Amino acid sequence: MNIKSSLSLAAAIGLLASCSSSYQTLHQKSILVDTHNDVLSQVVMEGHSMEKDLTGIAHTDLARLRKGGVDVQVFAIFCDETYGTGRAFRFANQQIDSLEAIVKRNPDKLQLVYTPAEARQAVKNHKTAALSGVEGGHMIEDNLDNLTHLYNRGVRYLTLTWNNSVAWASSAADEKKGSGYHNKKGLNDFGKQVVKRMNELGMLVDLSHVGEQTFWDVINTTSKPVLVSHSCAATFSPHHRNLTDDQIKAVGKNGGVIHLNFFSEFLDSAYTNRMSAFMAKHDAEIKALRQKGLSGMALRDAIFQQYPNESGTINPPLSLLIDHIDHIVKLAGIDHVGLGSDYDGISSTPVSLDDVSTYPVITKALLERGYKKKEIEKILGGNFLRIWEANAKKS
Ligand SMILES: [Zn+2]
Numbered sequence: 001m002n003i004k005s006s007l008s009l010a011a012a013i014g015l016l017a018s019c020s021s022s023y024q025t026l027h028q029k030s031i032l033v034d035t036h037n038d039v040l041s042q043v044v045m046e047g048h049s050m051e052k053d054l055t056g057i058a059h060t061d062l063a064r065l066r067k068g069g070v071d072v073q074v075f076a077i078f079c080d081e082t083y084g085t086g087r088a089f090r091f092a093n094q095q096i097d098s099l100e101a102i103v104k105r106n107p108d109k110l111q112l113v114y115t116p117a118e119a120r121q122a123v124k125n126h127k128t129a130a131l132s133g134v135e136g137g138h139m140i141e142d143n144l145d146n147l148t149h150l151y152n153r154g155v156r157y158l159t160l161t162w163n164n165s166v167a168w169a170s171s172a173a174d175e176k177k178g179s180g181y182h183n184k185k186g187l188n189d190f191g192k193q194v195v196k197r198m199n200e201l202g203m204l205v206d207l208s209h210v211g212e213q214t215f216w217d218v219i220n221t222t223s224k225p226v227l228v229s230h231s232c233a234a235t236f237s238p239h240h241r242n243l244t245d246d247q248i249k250a251v252g253k254n255g256g257v258i259h260l261n262f263f264s265e266f267l268d269s270a271y272t273n274r275m276s277a278f279m280a281k282h283d284a285e286i287k288a289l290r291q292k293g294l295s296g297m298a299l300r301d302a303i304f305q306q307y308p309n310e311s312g313t314i315n316p317p318l319s320l321l322i323d324h325i326d327h328i329v330k331l332a333g334i335d336h337v338g339l340g341s342d343y344d345g346i347s348s349t350p351v352s353l354d355d356v357s358t359y360p361v362i363t364k365a366l367l368e369r370g371y372k373k374k375e376i377e378k379i380l381g382g383n384f385l386r387i388w389e390a391n392a393k394k395s
Contacts, residue, residue, distance in 0.1 A: 026373055027363040031123055033072040033338065033381035035133070035157075035259040036208075036230035037356070038345030040095050041078040050102055056298060059343035059355040062109050062128075067357040071123045072113075072381060074229070075099055076345070077155065078135040081164035085141045092139040096132060096153050103130055114154050116389045131155075133206060133229060136162035137169055142190070144197050156388065157204040157227055160187075160194070160214060168194060172240040175211030186213035187221065195221045202392040207231075207251075208241070208261075208340075215247055225255035225387040230340035232261050233324045237269040245331055252332025255390065257383045259340030260324050264348035267324060268316035275314055275348065282307070300347065318350045322365050325379060334375050338383045 039050060039060040048054060054061040065073060077095045079088055103110045111122040113129040122129035132153075137160045140146040147158065161171035165181040168191035174180035182188075187195070195218055198205050204227040207215050218226060228251060234242035243251070243258060251258055264271040279286060282303055289302050304311035328337040343349075343356055352361050366376045 023364040023367050024360060026367070026376060027069050027360045027380075030363070030377045031071045031120070031381040031385065032069050032359055033074075033384040034070055034343075034356075034359075035074045035227065035338065035340035035384060036076055036135075036261070036345070037073055037341060037343050038076050038078060039343070040075045040099060040132075042344045044098055044102070045095065051106065055355070056301060058297070059341075059349075061356075062106060064355055064357040065128050066109065068355075068359040070128055070356055070359060072119050072129040072131070072384070074131055074133045074157070074340075076135045077132050077139070078162070078345075079139065080136075080162065081138055083138070088136075088139045089141045089143075089146050092134055092150065093153070096150075096155070099130060099132060112154060114156075115392060116385050119385070119388075133157035133159065133204075135159040135206075135209070136164070137166040137194070138162070138164065140194070142167060144193065147194065147197055147203070148201065151201045151203050155203065157206045157229060158194075158198060159206040159208055159229060160191070160210050160218070162209050165211075166191075169214045170211040171214075172209055172211045175213060176240040181211070185211060187217035191217070192221050196223075199224050199391075202394070204387065204391050207256075212244075212247070216250075219250050219254055222254070224391045225257070226251060227256060227384075227387060228258040228340075230259060230261040230342045230345075232263075232266040233258075233327045235327060236320065236324060237266055237271075239266055239269075241266055248328055248331045248336075252336045255335075255387065257336050257338050257387050258328055258332070259338040259384070260321060260328075261346070262321065262341045262343070262349045262353055263346035264315050264350060267320050267350060271314070271316055271348070278307075278310060278314055297347070312351070315348055316350045318352050318361060318365055321350055321353070321362070322369050325366070326369070334378055335383055335386070337379055339380065 043058040050061050077092050079091045083091050103112050110130050111127040113119040113122055113131050119129040132155050134155050160169045163171055163173040165171045165174045167182045168188045170181035170185045175185055195205055205222055206227045206229045208229045208231045232242045234244050286303055289299050294302055325337050
């Protein structure tokens, strides 16, 4: 090696080092908000403790939240439609109790927050700001007082429907099926009252999971910016959980924010075919692993580890998540996109986004894609804080 090439190598190493430190510095400096994590209902309510290292069991635990630089986490409160009247609201409250207990046990790591100002203060104190969002209108059991009660307990968004419709709003899954909703598609008069009460309370209206008719009815009813807490752009994967270009533009016009889900199927329409072919090919081994007692994430990890080359081509690349961001920025603008991972509610993520500790790779990828620091700060969390503030403001 001559002097000239060793000098240019040194320069290249220096450049790489400064690039890597600049993305880490930017990541640390930015307020990272994730608007949807299912660890409470899927992991904690199943008996696991977030204080323990849940690597291999769950996407989320307290240590990995810190490692990923997650500053504000919205914990989803969830039960499905089998929890009917008399059970769903009570179970929602039990999950809030559980979140409160976790925060109480870990005052050095977590802080419950009720306002954007409290969230910013928690971040300054090097704690993860914790708040909750209720996923599924059935948990208010058709009662506006229940909605107010949940707000008073710190719930800051309600996803109007989950996959099931409620009496007052149709879901995306049911609208696609053409059945399962009550009387007609969209919001009925009570549904409009729910939206108006949420606007008054300062609770964000979340439009993930709702049907297109419900979406447009909300856009025409709400006086505040809406939230889409965990969905993607349908142009890449025309799934009913994703937003069409017209919907993306409408969220932009409304002043709202679309937070991207990390689920491979929502990001990439070809993912399911790749995964099904892989599973069919290794069916016998998968059955054997099941007989050994493996299931869920542990089963998937075990079979993927046996075939690293094949499995490495199944999950979409991280760059595809950035493509979704680019698309929303192009249609609606930089102020209307954020992150809503759906960790612990999804079975597959893009390469290198394995769990809540991996968020810094997004910051790195955004810098490499050419986004400026101020723009990245908006995507990581600034946009959510803006719509939370707009909703909290009494009008
Ligand atoms: Zn969901």
